[in-house]
Amino acid sequence: MAQAKVWVLKQHFDGFPKDSDFELKVEQLSEPANGEVLLEALFLSVDPYMRPFSSFRMKAEDVMIGTQVAKVIKSNNPSFPVGCHVVGRSGWRTHTLSDGSDLTKILDDWPHDVSLSRALGAIGMPGLTALYGLEEVCAIKPGETLLVNAAAGAVGSVVGQIAKLKGCKVVGSAGGDDKVAYLKELGFDQAFNYKTVPSLEEALKNASPEGYDCYFESVGGHFSSVAIPQMKDLGRIAVCGAISLYNDSTPQTGPYQQMTMIVKQLKMEGFLVGRWEHKNEESLKRLLTWMQEGKLKCKEHVTVGFENMPAAFMGMLKGDNIGKAIVKV
Numbered sequence: 618m619a620q621a622k623v624w625v626l627k628q629h630f631d632g633f634p635k636d637s638d639f640e641l642k643v644e645q646l647s648e649p650a651n652g653e654v655l656l657e658a659l660f661l662s663v664d665p666y667m668r669p670f671s672s673f674r675m676k677a678e679d680v681m682i683g684t685q686v687a688k689v690i691k692s693n694n695p696s697f698p699v700g701c702h703v704v705g706r707s708g709w710r711t712h713t714l715s716d717g718s719d720l721t722k723i724l725d726d727w728p729h730d731v732s733l734s735r736a737l738g739a740i741g742m743p744g745l746t747a748l749y750g751l752e753e754v755c756a757i758k759p760g761e762t763l764l765v766n767a768a769a770g771a772v773g774s775v776v777g778q779i780a781k782l783k784g785c786k787v788v789g790s791a792g793g794d795d796k797v798a799y800l801k802e803l804g805f806d807q808a809f810n811y812k813t814v815p816s817l818e819e820a821l822k823n824a825s826p827e828g829y830d831c832y833f834e835s836v837g838g839h840f841s842s843v844a845i846p847q848m849k850d851l852g853r854i855a856v857c858g859a860i861s862l863y864n865d866s867t868p869q870t871g872p873y874q875q876m877t878m879i880v881k882q883l884k885m886e887g888f889l890v891g892r893w894e895h896k897n898e899e900s901l902k903r904l905l906t907w908m909q910e911g912k913l914k915c916k917e918h919v920t921v922g923f924e925n926m927p928a929a930f931m932g933m934l935k936g937d938n939i940g941k942a943i944v945k946v
Contacts, residue, residue, distance in 0.1 A: 665933070790808070
């Protein structure tokens, strides 16, 4: 029998998460039944979506939701032989029994010199979010100007690089001078620290006086209220997150931008990456090719130790990371 360490949600978050909201437990797992595999986690992801999704997809004492890269160590499922690597929606667990329905095999031609942790970042869900938000929602075109916030994070940093590959001007906002420096390394045309500029409105105007064709939104709240009036007519806004709202005990209010959206005829669309799951294999190969060609750079913020999952999660929500936040078991 295998022993699994698991982090459970002891109680729903009230405001910003705290250590006492989590509890580390131990489970005894049986041998894999027919059609099942036993997984051993190698890397686990911590992502902003876990904070809001936990409120409506989980109940107290559930294992924390999340994705991991794992190795198959026992198998009674021919689709997942021993030794293969998978991405699984197993949550915060060191070991998992799975029937394979929630697993995706890592690409067969995954390069040996690329860490498998990338399958949780630029060559995984965050990279796909960036790609589909730009291509499917914004339908971005060469020569257009893109605004992206949380631009030094797992999604935003890929958004900006893909937009540059497509011949666009890219303006990025981030919450630290070190993050702004990183965006300039990635080739962003303009980047600024939203925490230190005297006026967010003036910073956006100075970065692109002519306005913005597309806006990739991950922050929401005040930033969104200031950015929307600076869209060009017929601008498109892809909304994949609202991290400035996730930890609020009291909901934020206005200003409200409906008149601006009407007059400028803006398109604003929220999306979940799973809508285009049928395209994932081809899309992941494109992202991997760009990375191998040096066109897509991927920074990771790695925390070592499964026992540090809550700390890594809370640090990510505070913005401690540049690039993808990963926990290495």
